[in-house]
Amino acid sequence: MNDRDGTSLRLAIVVDEACARVYEAWEGRARVTALRVNPAVYEAVAVARPGEVRRGYPLMLLGMELVPDEGVATYEPAVVKEEAC
Amino acid sequence: MLTAEENERLCRVGPDTPMGKVLRRYWTPAFQLGDLPEPDCPPIQVPLLGETFVAFRDTNGTLGFLDDLCLHRGASLALGRVEACGIRCLYHGWKFAADGTILETPNFPGSTFKDRVKQGSYPVRESGGLGWVYLGPPGTEPPFPSFRWAAASPDQIAVSEMIMDCNWMQVQEGSIDSSHVGILHLDTLAVTDPRPRAVGSFEFAGQPWDTGIAPQWRRQGLGWPSHDNGPKIEVEHTPFGFHYAALRDASEPGKQYVRVTAFVIPYTAFIAGTTGSVIVVPRDDTSCSLYLAANVPAGANGRSGGGGMNQGIDPSVWGPERGNRRLRIPSQDREAMASGRSYAGYRGGNRIQDAAVQMSEGTIYDRRREHLVPADLAIIRMRRLLTDSMKLVEEGKPPLGLGEGYDFSLVSGAAAVVDAGTRWQDLVPGNLGVPAGTAVADDSPEP
Numbered sequence: 043m044n045d046r047d048g049t050s051l052r053l054a055i056v057v058d059e060a061c062a063r064v065y066e067a068w069e070g071r072a073r074v075t076a077l078r079v080n081p082a083v084y085e086a087v088a089v090a091r092p093g094e095v096r097r098g099y100p101l102m103l104l105g106m107e108l109v110p111d112e113g114v115a116t117y118e119p120a121v122v123k124e125e126a127c
Numbered sequence: 128m129l130t131a132e133e134n135e136r137l138c139r140v141g142p143d144t145p146m147g148k149v150l151r152r153y154w155t156p157a158f159q160l161g162d163l164p165e166p167d168c169p170p171i172q173v174p175l176l177g178e179t180f181v182a183f184r185d186t187n188g189t190l191g192f193l194d195d196l197c198l199h200r201g202a203s204l205a206l207g208r209v210e211a212c213g214i215r216c217l218y219h220g221w222k223f224a225a226d227g228t229i230l231e232t233p234n235f236p237g238s239t240f241k242d243r244v245k246q247g248s249y250p251v252r253e254s255g256g257l258g259w260v261y262l263g264p265p266g267t268e269p270p271f272p273s274f275r276w277a278a279a280s281p282d283q284i285a286v287s288e289m290i291m292d293c294n295w296m297q298v299q300e301g302s303i304d305s306s307h308v309g310i311l312h313l314d315t316l317a318v319t320d321p322r323p324r325a326v327g328s329f330e331f332a333g334q335p336w337d338t339g340i341a342p343q344w345r346r347q348g349l350g351w352p353s354h355d356n357g358p359k360i361e362v363e364h365t366p367f368g369f370h371y372a373a374l375r376d377a378s379e380p381g382k383q384y385v386r387v388t389a390f391v392i393p394y395t396a397f398i399a400g401t402t403g404s405v406i407v408v409p410r411d412d413t414s415c416s417l418y419l420a421a422n423v424p425a426g427a428n429g430r431s432g433g434g435g436m437n438q439g440i441d442p443s444v445w446g447p448e449r450g451n452r453r454l455r456i457p458s459q460d461r462e463a464m465a466s467g468r469s470y471a472g473y474r475g476g477n478r479i480q481d482a483a484v485q486m487s488e489g490t491i492y493d494r495r496r497e498h499l500v501p502a503d504l505a506i507i508r509m510r511r512l513l514t515d516s517m518k519l520v521e522e523g524k525p526p527l528g529l530g531e532g533y534d535f536s537l538v539s540g541a542a543a544v545v546d547a548g549t550r551w552q553d554l555v556p557g558n559l560g561v562p563a564g565t566a567v568a569d570d571s572p573e574p
Contacts, residue, residue, distance in 0.1 A: 053129050054137075057499060058511040064501050065359070086130055090495035103128065105500045 051086050051116070060104055060119040067121045076122040077106040083119070084110035129494040129510070136517060137510060138294045138491050140409040141177035145517040149526050150176055150393055151263040154271055156406050156418055157251075158182050158258045159286055163190065170214060172205035174410040175260070181205045182251070182258060183225070186212045191225030192260045194247035199232075204246075255420050256286035257406075267525075272367075272391065272535040276403045276422045285403075285423045288416050290453040291482055294491040295415035299407040301485050302396040303388055303509060305373030306502040309356045311484065312477050313470035316351045331460075331469035332476055352377050352544050353384040360504040363552065363559075366533040368392035368512065370540075370558045371505045372551040373399070377544050385551045387541040389558055390509060392516070392528030400542030413490040416452075419478070444479060456483045533560050 060077055067074050079087075087101050087108060094101065101108045106121070114120055129137065140147045155175065162171050163184040170183035172195055179195040181204040191214065195203050202218035209215075213230050215222040222231040227248030229241035250261040250268060255277030261268045276284060291298055301307070309316065317327025355375035362371040370389040377384040386399035396405045403421025410416055445451045457479070459472030473479045499507060516526035537557025545551070552559070 050132055051130060052133060052514060054133055054507075054510045054514045057128060058507050061499075061501055061504050061507050065361075065504070068359075068501075087128070090128065090130060102498060105498070 051082060053083070053086060055117050056083050056119055057103065059117055060106075060121075063119065063121045064104055064106070067123045072121075072123040074106055074121045074123050076109050077103055078109045078111040078114050078120045078122060079103070080114050080116045080119075081110040081112060082116055084108055128497050128499060131493075131495055133514065134491075134494045137494075137513060138296050139177075139412050140295070141412070144177075145521065146513065147176055148520050149513065149516045150409070151261075152267065152520065152526050153263075153269065153393055153529070154252065154259045154261055156257045156394065156408050156416075157192065157260045159288055159418075160253055160256050160258055161286070163258070167209045170205050170207060170209055172203065174414075176262065176409055177411045178262075179203075180249070180260075181207075181214065183209045183214050185209065185214075185225050189225045190251045190253065190258060191223075191227075192249045192251040192258070193223060193227055197221055198229075198244065198246050256281070256284045257418065257420065269525075269529040270531060270533075270535075272395075272530065274391075274395070274404060274420075274538060275536045276420055278536060279422050280425070282425050283422055285419075285421055287419045288452050289419075289478065289482065290410070290414060290416055291486055292414050292453070292490065293486045293488065294413060295407050295409035297485045297488050297492050298415055298417055298481075299394075299396075300506045300509070301481050302398070302405045302407060303371070303390050303505040304503070305358050305360065305371075305386055305388065305399075305505070306356065307484075308386075309351065309353065309375075311471060311480050314473075314480070315477055317470075319351055326467045326470045328463075328468045331463065331471070331474055351384075352379065352382075354378065355384070358386075358502060360502055361551070362504055362508050365389070365558050366528070366530045366560055367535065367538060367558075368528040369505075369508060370555060371508070374551070379544065381547055382544050383547045383549065384544050385542065385549075385554065387551055387555050388505070389538050389540050389555065390505070391530075391535070391538060392509075392512060392526070397538055397540035399540040401540065417478075417482075444475060454479075454482050454486075456486060 064074050087103060088095050136145045140150055157175050158171060158173050163182060166184055166186050166188045168184055170181050173180045173182050181193050181195045183191050185191060193204060195205055197204055197216040199219055199221050202216055204214055204216055206217045207214045213222045213224050220233040223246045224230055227245040229245065232238060232241055252259045252271055254273060314327040314331040317324040318329045318332040353375040358373035358375045360371055360373055362369050368390045370387055373386045375384040388399050389397040394406050394408055398405055406418040406420060408416050443457050444455050446455055457473060460469060461472060463469040464472040471480045473483055512527050520526050539555050539557060541554035543554055
């Protein structure tokens with residue numbers, strides 16, 4: 043599984059960056075509802091979890107549902123959040 | 128979660144693997160000094176990072192750490208005789224000095240061969256009850272990490288070793304995983320918490336609390352002052368790797384229970400509130416040694432070998448062999464679990480409980496399947512730093528966390544109940560390289 047520059051995709055970086063963003067959002071008292079990720083990341087997660095895909099489960103990372111988004115760079119996942127009331 | 132390729136790179140440790148090349152750039156704990164107690168004592172075979180070595184102490188007390196297989200015909204030098212300032216291969220009598228120099232070749236007398244070739248040998252240091260070796264390219268040794276517990280006199284250092292049949296990364300991840308402590312270790316918390324808990328008993332807490340390595344919070348009567356099992360994790364990079372704080376709501380209103388763990392890349396974790404470290408070293412891809420090294424009161428348990436450090440552990444985990452260190456998971460006491468006398472059902476305390484779950488993941492856990500959560504941030508960060516180090520080494524650069532110029536005796540963990548909002552970094556002032564009570568002099572050049 044490669045990213046766009048042809049090197050191996052490093053989910054270790056994606057997860058670390060996503061986790062930092064989740065904590066940032068929580069710091070701002072927001073509720074994180076999903077993660078937007080580059081389609082290459084989404085595909086890598088799908089490949090890694092064929093059982094969950096087969097069962098029709100949503101793809102999750104850090105407990106958040108993944109949303110593929112062409113506008114998101116490979117190593118810059120973004121949180122989808124609801125501001126707290 | 129990792130891709131299959133990342134998982135392989137993270138877990139495989141042989142000399143030609145990316146992680147193996149990284150690990151060989153650090154001083155590596157290889158054996159207990161107690162296993163080589165005196166000059167000319169029997170040698171020991173040391174499986175380490177997917178290779179096999181022999182360690183011995185020569186007539187002068189000098190340690191040698193050599194490739195195990197004799198360069199003549201490949202017999203194990205661990206079978207050999209340690210005598211007259213060297214180790215002699217049992218097969219044809221070739222004899223080697225501690226630095227690998229060939230001293231004698233009885234079946235090839237008069238040859239200059241021995242002047243031109245050496246048995247593979249590696250730098251070795253004695254520190255804190257452990258023999259440390261450097262397996263990296265000659266001339267690239269980083270500064271030796273002299274940790275604070277190693278500065279004590281030998282009778283105040285206790286070392287134990289458990290050999291676990293699983294990949295080292297499963298064990299290392301457990302050593303920096305704060306959010307399991309308030310759950311898996313409920314048996315221990317039951318006897319350290321000043322307030323009654325619904326489950327657990329001393330019978331199953333079994334950790335060697337009487338050897339003086341009990342966490343500071345118990346000595347201070349703090350118990351485990353929180354019922355918050357969803358800690359917030361904050362990570363900060365340091366010269367040696369990172370330290371992280373697990374922040375929990377304390378039982379007392381307005382207070383926070385903080386546990387700071389320092390992770391020294393790649394082997395060592397200074398566990399919050401203890402006097403020592405957990406050190407996890409791969410023997411090969413599917414087994415590892417878990418060393419527990421700690422300061423203890425003089426006379427309490429100050430001998431390497433760790434017999435006393437294993438007090439309270441169900442003897443059946445070691446099997447029938449005398450001195451066996453290879454852990455077997457004991458059967459769970461389901462009756463005790465059902466009755467509330469135990470949560471986990473293992474006699475032996477934290478280390479047995481940890482080992483049981485870590486080995487239950489299989490010999491090499493497939494991290495494609497996992498579902499990490501934000502409370503796993505320290506594990507996530509460790510993986511990133513290790514994979515970053517692999518990339519650096521592949522580019523011909525040194526890996527992260529070598530701590531050039533850093534005083535490793537400053538590294539510590541901490542545990543405390545503090546006012547909410549208190550800076551946890553102030554509990555471990557040495558971790559960033561600043562001794563307590565001093566200011567940082569900014570001597571960086573002007574841009």
